[in-house]
Structure formats: C-alpha cells, structure tokens
Amino acid sequence: MNLTNYHLMNFFEKFIFHLINFFKNLPSALWIFLVKFSKGFIRFFVKLAHDTVDFFLIFKQGDVWTKLSFVFMGLGDIIKKRFLQGFIFLGSEIGFIFFFFQFALKYLKDFGTLGQVVETEYIDEATGIIMYNTADNSMLILLFSVLSLSLIVLFIAFYIISVKDCYKTEKMLKEGKPANNALQTIRSLRDENYHKTLLTFPTVMVVAFTIIPLLFMFLIAFTNYDANHQPPGNLFTWVGFQNIKDVFGGNQLKSHTFFYLLKWDFVWAFFATFSNYFLGMILAIMINKKGIKGKKMWRTIFVVTIAVPQFVSLLMMSKFFGDSGPVNLVLQNMGLNPIRFLTDGKIARRMCVIINMWVGIPYSMLITTGILMNIPSELYESAKIDGAGAVKGFFQITLPYVLFVTTPYLITQYVGNFNNFNVIYLLTTGGPKSLHLYQAGETDLLVTWLYSLTIQYQDYNLASVIGIMCFIVSAVLSLIVYNSSSSVKNEEQFQ
Secondary structure (H helix, E strand, O other): OOHHHHHHOOHHHHHHHHHHHHHHHHHHHHHHHHHHHHHHHHHHHHHHHHHHHHHHHHHHHOOHHHHHOOOOOOHHHHHOOOHHHHHHHHHHHHHHHHHHHHHHHHHHOOOOOOOOOOOOEEEOOOOOOEEEOOOOOHHHHHHHHHHHHHHHHHHHHHHHHHHHHHHHHHHHHHOOOOOOOHHHHHHHHOOOOHHHHHHHHHHHHHHHHHHHHHHHHHHHOOEOOOOOOOOOOOOOOEOOOHHHHHHHHHOHHHHHHHHHHHHHHHHHHHHHHHHHHHHHHHHHHHHHOOOOOOHHHHHHHHHHHHHOOHHHHHHHHHHHOOOOOHHHHHHHHOOOOOOOOOOOHHHHHHHHHHHHHHHHHHHHHHHHHHHHOOOOHHHHHHHHHOOOOHHHHHHHHHHHHHHHHHHHHHHHHHHHHHOOHHHHHHHHOOOOEOOOOOOOEOOOOHHHHHHHHHHOOOOHHHHHHHHHHHHHHHHHHHHHHHHHOHHHHOOOOOO
16 A cells, blocks of 8 residues: 555544554564564573673682672671671671571472471370371462572672672772772762662562562462362472463363453453543543533533542442342333343443443543643644644544554553453452353453452462463553554654
8 A cells, every 4th residue: 555545544444554454463563572572581691691700700800808708798898998888798698698597498498399298187195185287388388489589589689799899899999099988888879879779669669569479479370279279288289381281272161261251351451441532532622622611510520430439330330230220120110121231241241341431431531631732723723724624633633642642541541451350340240150161250351350260269370370361461462552652653753
C-alpha cells in the first residue's frame, strides 16, 4: 500500500489497517524483543566476567593490606585511618558470618529436598498425652532459603564494594591524594552521592517485599505444594517442570481451562479498556463543547461514581442484577421471565463489560478533559478554514493528540484490566462454575482463577504457574506496545 492510499482512508479504515499490521508484526516484534533481551542477558554476563577478572587483578596488584581485606573486610581502610568505612565493612562481615551459621545453614542444607522428617504423633508413656515429634516444614525451608540466598547475594555485592573501596584508597594514597575521611564521606552522602542516600531505603524495601516474594512464588511452581502436600504433616518436594507441562497440554482439563480463560482475559481487557477510554473521551468532548451550560455540574454528576468506593458500586450491582434482585423481580411482576444476568456464562460476561463502564468511564473523562484543554485552538481554526467539520476535526486533531499523550495510560489500563480482580470477583466471584473448567467459572480471569486456586483449593503450585504466565504476558505485551508507540519514538514532539 502506498502513502496516497493510506491518506485517503478514514479513521476506522486506518484503525483496522494498524490493528491488522500490529498482529501481523507481533511475531517479529516478539522475536526482536527476545533477541534484545538475550543480548542484554549476554552483556550482563560479559560484564560480570570482566568485573571478576578486575576483582582478581586487585588481589594481584594490591598491597598486603588490600590482600588481607579479601579475608577481613575493611581491614585496609582501618589501617589507612578510614575508620568509619572500615568498621562498617568489618561489622557487616561479622554479622553475616553469625547469620549464616546460626540461621541460613540449617535451612540451606535441606533446600535440595525441602525436608524429610514428617510430623507424626505418639503417646507419651509417662503422661498419656498425645505428642508430636519435631518435623521439617517445607514451606519455611523454601522461604528462608530464598531469604538466605538473597542476603548472600547482597553480601557478595557488598564484599566486592569493600575490596574495591580499599584498593581505591590505596591508589589515592600512592598518588599523593588524601582519601576521604568519615566526615567527608557523610558530606558526600548529602551532596554528590545524595541519590544513593535517597534510593537505598526504597531499594531495600523493593528487594524485601517484592523481589524475594516473587522468587518464592516462582520456585513454588516447581514443587507439588497443593492440598495433599501440606507441611508439616505432608511435606512437598521438587517436581521440576511438571506443573508447567500440565498447563501446556500435560493435563487436558488444566490446559483447556488455562487457554479458555486466557482467551476471555484478552477479550475482557480489550473491551474493558477501549470502551471506557473512547466513551470517556466522547463524554469529555460533549461536556467541554462551547455553549454547554453547567459544565461543573455535569462533571460533578459523573465523578460521583468515583467518590463512591468501587467495591460498594460493584456489590450493589451484583445484588441489583442477581437472580432474586430488583431487576428480575420487576420483570416477573410484568409477566416476563427472569434473566440470568450473572448466572448465565455468556450474559454474565457481557454484564461485566457493561457494569465496568459505570465505574471506569469517569476516570477516562477526567484524564481526557485535562488533555483537551491543552490542545491549541489554532489547530481547530485552521481545520475550519480548510473546510473540515467537527467529525473530521475529531479524527484528525483531537483523537491523534489524545492518543499520543495517553498511550502509556492505555497500556497500564490494559494491563490493569488483564489482571482486574475487583470487578470480576465482586460481581460474579468468577461464576457461574462450569464442569468443563478446572476449579474455575465462566467469568473468571486468570487472576481470579489464581485466587480461587490459592484460597479455596490450596493448589499453590498451579496458582504459581498461572501467576508466572500472567506476568510474562503482561510484561511482554506492555514492552512491545510501549516501545512501538509514537509516545516513545517521538516523545520530544507531537506529530
């Protein structure tokens, strides 16, 4: 297709054209993403190899105190009168040794088996009381092993920093330059290294409350931790890739459920995102149109749905459209058959999309309102001079401008709807249940299915696999779409 034919298309033809091209180019975009990811992975290990070589060169080129710092962290700094840094490094080494032998070792030694001693009961001969033997706990072994390994990795990084710091001090002294004392180091943390001061605490919190739980969840996917393997009475063990094989064809029912819900998840995310987005935009344009009176009143009316907590609105709608709810009672009083709004699979899915508009459109309206106010009025005046009407102005000026600004928002909304727990669970709790699905309902998304598997059925291993799949799908699609958008390619200007 040449450029002339493309410019002759209307907006919907262009939209279909771009949509077809997106799905046509998706495999190549995915391949490019994997190639870039692989290259980044390789660069990481190449840099790691170079850093390892540099680390051993420090041992070769350093003086005796630098060499001793490989064994006693911070010793070189202490000898060179950098007492604060030296004692911090030395104290961290002593603390780590105590932590490793008093805590980490007793869990890491069972990491390969996740425990062997099962809890059993026996009757104490002296008292006749039922007693329980000291048993292993697979979950605690796995959890504390992950924690211990994470702290070991952090300690190794801190150990490397201490050695490099000692060698850097040695080189400065050899060159006749004074090394930073404790006061200068503290001042640097408030000056040129202030970013390190600000980011240290948030980084520690991310590692403690995000990365370590994610690693724990990831490892659960390679175990048989389910309702039949509950420690300490029944220990769970490593099963390799069996759970992943079950999801991808090894178990027909689980595999069918996963792909059935994944397809619905994509459909739901698409309609839940774009229905709210475009209808919210249209609503904002209508309210902002010149000549409309009471703009503040109209905005206030629609914002009321935001002011009311979302879970209240959703629970109210769930009762309102229930089989015995007010809507069906009115239909029955009119002599009509009740409609199974939330208990018929196909109808329930449509109702989820429609009710989601009620709670989602006002957000899009508010965001779009702010953008519309910043579109230069000269663009519309020029379009009118050229003979463009309101519809053409919308498709040629308003929509491209808003899309350019809100593409990152659209991506986050799509990912948010892909994992939208609140709307589905509060409306239908994932129901109606179906015999052709494994412990799931017709309106379940992957995230609500994951919740049911965890809370109701204790299938933690399968739930972990589903969580990993949700992360991969959301991350890959988000990165591909975001990096392909004009918001990134032309972020310095609007075209």
